[in-house]
Amino acid sequence: MEVIIRPDADAAARLAARIIAHDLRANPKLVLGLATGRTMEAVYGRLVRLHHDERLDFSLCQTFNLDEYVGLRAEDPHSYRHYMDEHLFNEVNIDPRNTHLPDGCALDLAEECEAYEALIRRCGGIDLQLLGIGRAGHIGFNEPLSALMSRTRVKALSPRTLAQNAPLFDVATKMPRRAITMGVGTILESRRCLLLATGAEKAEIIAKAVEGPISSMISATALQLHAHCTVIVDEAAAESLAERDYYRWIFDNEPEWTGYRHL
Numbered sequence: 001m002e003v004i005i006r007p008d009a010d011a012a013a014r015l016a017a018r019i020i021a022h023d024l025r026a027n028p029k030l031v032l033g034l035a036t037g038r039t040m041e042a043v044y045g046r047l048v049r050l051h052h053d054e055r056l057d058f059s060l061c062q063t064f065n066l067d068e069y070v071g072l073r074a075e076d077p078h079s080y081r082h083y084m085d086e087h088l089f090n091e092v093n094i095d096p097r098n099t100h101l102p103d104g105c106a107l108d109l110a111e112e113c114e115a116y117e118a119l120i121r122r123c124g125g126i127d128l129q130l131l132g133i134g135r136a137g138h139i140g141f142n143e144p145l146s147a148l149m150s151r152t153r154v155k156a157l158s159p160r161t162l163a164q165n166a167p168l169f170d171v172a173t174k175m176p177r178r179a180i181t182m183g184v185g186t187i188l189e190s191r192r193c194l195l196l197a198t199g200a201e202k203a204e205i206i207a208k209a210v211e212g213p214i215s216s217m218i219s220a221t222a223l224q225l226h227a228h229c230t231v232i233v234d235e236a237a238a239e240s241l242a243e244r245d246y247y248r249w250i251f252d253n254e255p256e257w258t259g260y261r262h263l
């Protein structure tokens, strides 16, 4: 795992966007895993700017989102499809047919989950998976007790997640209690993972995810098993990391890591 500490949330999001842009330029047919949430808005904002200012080209890439609420139609302003259209897809030259999210309104949800997995496989697997982290440590919607080898499936949302995301709904009670999410095993199969967390409210959980024991209670800890996982945090989210001075030293001194400074 690489842990990169940037001075503030803006610099952290900028680096995440630059890494995505770098990989997309190296491989225009990149299969990109995407995440939603407040943290990601800054990353997508940056990618849109890179598209306009530096002609970053999305025309050949494929995207797969981590999750979608069960029961929300694409046009529902609270759906993750709507979030993605608004923050990224409508703003860049991506082919809408190449943008994939699970369909939370599918008649047969189990079949939809299997079809999603099959589509990822058909596209050659995910090259780069962008991840946020919930305050209880979930990646995607892999709530406590998510098997470390789990695949795309329906998960019941935990009370903490419901409390965290309900304010995003105009009527809190409208928030679905279930979601389709890629499994932890699905995420771990991505060739590279990129987790971004900013703000003091993420400090405790980042320390557990990065430095704590691996546990299905905190699905983000499974990223410790991944051979190529980069964690980008701002100073506020890095506050509880025991080894933060070590991570800073590596970033400033190790040739492989100093490469990020030019992005």
Ligand code: GLP
Pocket (backbone or CB within 6 Å): 035, 036, 037, 038, 039, 040, 066, 067, 131, 132, 133, 134, 135, 138, 139, 140, 141, 161, 165
């Ligand atoms: C939701 C998403 C997660 C995301 C999390 C963090 O629960 N399903 O994929 O990581 O939100 O959101 P925020 O960035 O708003 O803290």
